[in-house]
Amino acid sequence: MNPILRRRLRLPGALLALLSLGVAGIGVARVRVDAFSGLVAAERRFAADARRLGIGAAFLAHVAADGILLRPAPVPARPALSADKNDPGVVLEWQPATALIAQSVDFGVTTGPYRLAAAGKASHGQFLTVWIRDPAGQWHWFLDHGLPPAPGDLAAPLPQTVERLAAGKRTAGSDPAQADDRLNNAVLKGEGDTQFAMLAADARLLRPRRAPLPWAEAKAALAADAPATAIARLGMRTARTGDLGVTYGKVTSAGGKDLTYVRIWRRDAAGWRVVIDERT
Structure with missing residues (x-):
């Protein structure tokens, strides 16, 4: 605290220390609120640019330098997007419904519904985007993935508000690799109770042709997943503060079909x- 202000207030040292900590805490909280608002705004700008610039151009405009796509193995996003052919007759719209951000405010996640119109047919699904924030404070998507589209009505309204999920516990140097390995082992063995126990109480599952499933419906949804004969993690990224991360990989079903998680x-x-648990 400013020495002049301290003399004017005549406050005891211990109280001044507490006040200083309180002011610092308010400052940190404000940074997190501002960063979260910026994360949501970045997703909304991304969606707006898909209408303004076209789908491919919007994805390229907002991707991180090291961004990836899952096709189904991870591939560098920039060259893959540059090689894609864009159909101007395809219209893609989306809006975030849920988001969360790391304590370090350098890593965030958004998810929500999308609507697709192509060749006179309407479809819909859910998207999941992992964002990273650069030193200049700009958000760029690192991983963008969505469930396969299902027939749907384009008149269905997109969300206007965003639910903010709780922050994690800051644990520098931590990552979810071991937890992901345990969960993959449980998937292979068909251990539904173990899979359910590794969900957060505010978790939601993303599955094809279904709305996001809350924790209360998760056990039944996990039981309905196709049995897996093989599963492999193909990548991982974690926030600097070790409280939020993403893992992604390939699941081979009993029928021999390769799925993505x-x-x-x-x-x-x-x-x-x-x-958030997504499986195609």
Whole structure:
């Protein structure tokens, strides 16, 4: 605290220390609020640019330098997007419904519904985007993935507000690799109770042709997943503060079909827990 202000207030040293900590805490909280608002705004600008610039141009405009796409193995996003052919007759719209941000405010996640119009047909699904924030404070997507589209009505309204999920527990140097390995082992063995126990209480599951499933419906949804004969993590990224991360990989079903998983992990008091679980 400013020495002149200290003399004017005549406050005891211990109280001044507490006040200083309080002011610092307010400052940190304000940074997190501003960063979260920036994260949501980045997703909304991304969606607006898809209408203004076209889908491919918007994806290229907002991707991080090291961004990836899952096709189904991870590939560098920039060259893949540059090689894609864009159909101007395809209209893609989306808006975020849920988001969360790391304590370090350098890593965030958004998810929500999308609507697709192509060749006179309407479809819809859910998207999941992992964002990273550069030193200049700009957000860029690192991983953008969505569930396969299902027939749907384009008149369905997109969300106007965003639910903010709770922050994780700051644990520098931590990552969800071991937790992801345990969960993959449980998927292979068909251990539904173990899979359910590794979900956060505010978790939601993203599955094709379904609205996001809350924790209360998760056990039944996990039981309905196709049995897996093989599963492998293909990548991972974690926030600098070790409280939020993403893992992604390939699941081979009993029928021989290759599926993709993306998990958003949050470190809670009990350890790493899945807060968003997507499986195609």
